[in-house]
């Protein structure tokens with residue numbers, strides 16, 4: 001059902017420092033910060049040859065990233081995103097197996113303008129999983 005790894009998202013306490021470390025130390029192609037108010041994050045996309053890295057920084061007071069950074073003050077991997085062809089079919093199949101879909105269960109439009117869903121970390125080895133329809 002899942003296809004390519006679309007991105008790995010890393011929550012960071014200092015967006016400028018994280019961007020500098022990917023750009024200057026690791027030599028990656030680092031984009032400009034983008035505010036995503038619907039998701040409570042500011043994002044920097046890093047394009048790698050085979051996938052993307054997203055640096056996430058809290059935006060607004062009820063950002064979903066803030067609690068994660070409180071528990072992980074140095075930052076850390078927040079979620080991984082797999083591609084699917086049909087997000088509603090994927091969701092229904094997951095629900096049939098007893099996996100938990102976060103939120104309303106209806107896809108939201110993600111940072112790339114495509115429908116996304118998040119799956120409960122306790123069902124996937126402690127990792128928050130995002131599905132994105134491509």
Ligand code: CO
Nearest residue numbers: 009054081130
């Ligand atoms: Co993501």
